[in-house]
Amino acid sequence: MKNKITISVSILLYLFSMQLLAQNIIGKVTTASGTTLPGVSVYLDGTTLGTSTNDAGEFSLISTTKFNTSLIIRFMGYEDVILSNPYEKPFWNIVLQVKENEIEPVFIIDDGFTRKQKMQLFKEQFLGSNKEGKACRILNEDALILEFDKKNNRLLAKSYEPIQIQNDYLGYLVEFDLYDFYVLMNKKSIKSADVYQSMFLGTSQFIDNAKHEYQKINRDKAYFGSSMELFKTLIHNSWETKKFLLYEGKFAVNPTNYFKITNEEGLFKVEVKEQNNIGLKSKKFNVFLNLLYNKKRQSQIQFGTKEFFVDEFGNTSHRDQIIFGGDIGTQKLGNLLPLNYQPLKSE
Missing domain, CATH: 2.60.40.1120 (Carboxypeptidase-like, regulatory domain)
Incomplete structure (x- = not known):
């Protein structure tokens, strides 16, 4: 059985330059x-x-x-x-500049699935099927256009206005401008069990509208064990004080044998060291490792790039080439925190 691969990219453009003193x-x-x-x-x-x-x-x-x-x-x-x-x-x-009229004619195409079926899969792969994702509500569903590409077995989505998502679990209103979205299926199916790979790409704005203290506590829960915390752990080599463990197959390994970190004046360059006995047999660079968080949350991480950059906030480049599966792979927009989020306390 093939492993599911998910890509969740929330930020379209990244600037990776020298960190200087703050200014307006x-x-x-x-x-x-x-x-x-x-x-x-x-x-x-x-x-x-x-x-x-x-x-x-x-x-x-x-x-x-x-x-x-x-x-x-x-x-x-x-x-x-x-x-x-x-x-x-x-x-x-x-x-x-004035936007030209981009309204396109909408054709009713029989792709074999109802809008309700396609919307359900879209929400699972965009918001998430965990408790965080299920707590999210899309406020302008009518702006979404969903289509199943029968030739390539893909669900495609686009929106002519930013998608407005109310995340009641974390207490944020998120406006997400969807640039690209697809769900690749193993066969002609709309069932979540047949998802092979998914990806969403766009820009986002977070509006803090938390009304309850538990929502702020939930934000910490979403942060701990997230990719944001993982990348901070990686660049600061704080594996021993955090709860992440790195594995090659079933064997725990020393992260310093797999990553070279260079601090370039506040911006961290990460070089991935390819091992002879890991990765798929391919001409392309491909390193596959396992993660364990808090002795129970299992994830997989696949690097399709030899190097990438991380800032102090866990914001990374090459997000389309760093692919998560398992626990982190299930963390979609419903788990997404602002780049400027700082946890209330250490776990």
């Missing part, structure tokens, strides 16, 4: 004709840090820390602007 991101947003635009949404991708322009079209985003992520400028009826290095300039003059 300041700018002004206008149309091509020079008209100022109030109420434009401005936020750091994957975080809770956002603001909107004032009556003069000006914005100032205050942050005590620099984040290796993009700045998104979004306003209805205009093309999004994505700044991959928002700290590059002391002041930004942003000109928004």
Whole structure:
């Protein structure tokens, strides 16, 4: 039986540059004709840090820390602007271009499955089928277009507006701009048991709307044992003080034999050392390892890249080439925390 492989990519663009002293991101947003635009949404991708322009079209985003992520400028009826290095300039003059009419004709195609069946699989692979995922509600389901590609046995999805997800378990409203989504099946099926691989890609904004203390406690539960904590453990070589164990097959191994970490002034370069007896027999780089968290939560991690970069927040590059299975593989958007999240306490 083939192992299921899942890819969950929540951030579209990553900036991996030198960490410098924090500074504000300041700018002004206008149309091509020079008209100022109030109420434009401005936020750091994957975080809770956002603001909107004032009556003069000006914005100032205050942050005590620099984040290796993009700045998104979004306003209805205009093309999004994505700044991959928002700290590059002391002041930004942003000109928004009117979005061309992208409404496409909708054809009713008989792909063999009902919308209800496709929506169920979409939610499982996008939100998650665990308690965190099941606690999420999509507030604008009608914006989603779902199609089963019978030729390639894939469920595809797109949305003409950001998907709004209320996560009642963690106390966040997430606006996710879906850029790409697919679920690859082992055969022509819509059943979750036949999923071989899934992936979603996009930008996100988190709005903290927690109303109960237990939601903040749940955030810590979601953090511990997550990929975010794993990558922090990796770059700081804190395996002994954390609850992660690394395995090659059934044998526990020393992580230093598999990873070389270089601190490049606050940004960590991770080099994966290929072992002769691991990975699939392929010309492509492929290293496959097992993880155990807290002596019971089992995961698999597959590296299709020889090197990648990690910042202090556990934000990584090459997320489409770092594939998780098992426990971490089941953690979808319902488990997703903002990049600026810090746990309330140590586990």
